[in-house]
Amino acid sequence: MAATPGDSFDSSLYPRALFSLYLICPLTVLPLQLLQAPYGKHSRNGWGPSLSPPLVWFLMESPTLWLTLILLPQGRHFHNPQTLALLSPFLFHYLHRTCIFPLRLLHRQKTVISGQKSPGFPFIIALMAFVFNLFNTYLQARWVSHYSDYGPNWCIGLRFNGGLLVFITGLVINIWADSKLIALKGEGGGYKIPRGGLFEVISCPNYFGEALEWLGWAILTWSWAGLGFFLYTMANLGPRARAHHDWYLKKFADDYPKSRKAMIPFVY
Numbered sequence: 340m341a342a343t344p345g346d347s348f349d350s351s352l353y354p355r356a357l358f359s360l361y362l363i364c365p366l367t368v369l370p371l372q373l374l375q376a377p378y379g380k381h382s383r384n385g386w387g388p389s390l391s392p393p394l395v396w397f398l399m400e401s402p403t404l405w406l407t408l409i410l411l412p413q414g415r416h417f418h419n420p421q422t423l424a425l426l427s428p429f430l431f432h433y434l435h436r437t438c439i440f441p442l443r444l445l446h447r448q449k450t451v452i453s454g455q456k457s458p459g460f461p462f463i464i465a466l467m468a469f470v471f472n473l474f475n476t477y478l479q480a481r482w483v484s485h486y487s488d489y490g491p492n493w494c495i496g497l498r499f500n501g502g503l504l505v506f507i508t509g510l511v512i513n514i515w516a517d518s519k520l521i522a523l524k525g526e527g528g529g530y531k532i533p534r535g536g537l538f539e540v541i542s543c544p545n546y547f548g549e550a551l552e553w554l555g556w557a558i559l560t561w562s563w564a565g566l567g568f569f570l571y572t573m574a575n576l577g578p579r580a581r582a583h584h585d586w587y588l589k590k591f592a593d594d595y596p597k598s599r600k601a602m603i604p605f606v607y
């Protein structure tokens with residue numbers, strides 16, 4: 340197939356975008372030491388208009404699905420069955436995050452007994468997440484469907500299957516922990532101390548699971564794009580997990596188990 344001007348634009352855009360992903364890791368982790376994104380437990384006034392969380396999660400995460408599906412047929416590996424196998428973990432995670440997770444939040448909103456509803460999600464934060472998802476989906480989907488050069492046996496190899504195992508472990512932990520938290524709030528009465536399973540050793544098993552997923556993704560794609568996304572996830576969720584942990588220690592000063600860590604069992 341002959342190269343088009345669009346191809347040459349893309350081939351100069353892609354490495355720049357990839358470099359930017361690594362640049363935004365420190366630009367994310369440093370401000371988050373001082374200031375948390377103002378949603379959920381860390382909601383505060385002064386961040387402009389806000390929207391209902393289920394709608395926000397659906398809208399801001401949606402590029403991960405539709406942009407992947409737009410980019411996939413443009414890639415030179417579109418007809419290689421390994422491409423879909425490689426993209427499946429990414430698509431599965433985001434199918435859950437974009438469609439199932441918001442539906443569960445919506446269901447909880449409708450059934451919550453006596454506790455407060457979740458605070459609104461600031462539009463400006465949702466917009467930033469939407470833009471990040473556009474950017475990151477371009478990097479991940481374009482890598483797998485176009486720029487990568489996996490051999491014909493990649494999907495039966497150690498890196499793909501080892502990474503997939505790490506990814507699935509993270510996915511199960513993430514969904515389990517989010518479900519537990521959503522159910523806890525659904526009982527009414529506001530925030531409570533989560534108990535059981537990994538909650539006994541860390542405050543945020545959902546973030547730990549999410550980080551494991553993207554570590555698995557970095558391994559199974561064996562790519563700078565995958566590694567950059569894992570590092571970004573740590574840069575974003577590490578400080579938030581610390582802030583959640585400190586929030587629990589302050590709110591439940593007498594009862595919160597002091598032995599729990601924030602995000603990584605026995606470490607952090």
Ligand SMILES: NC(=O)c1ccc[n+]([C@@H]2O[C@H](COP(=O)([O-])OP(=O)(O)OC[C@H]3O[C@@H](n4cnc5c(N)ncnc54)[C@H](OP(=O)(O)O)[C@@H]3O)[C@@H](O)[C@H]2O)c1
Binds near residue numbers: 523524
């Ligand atoms: N890849 C990334 O960079 C990234 C970034 C952000 C989020 N995420 C993922 O998105 C998902 C949601 O993130 P999040 O920041 O909203 O997580 P979160 O703060 O742990 O909250 C998850 C849900 O549980 C509720 N909840 C949390 N703690 C609770 C408690 N102690 N008692 C009762 N209810 C509680 C929250 O209600 P409220 O909303 O009312 O607090 C929310 O609906 C997670 O799986 C996370 O890994 C990924």
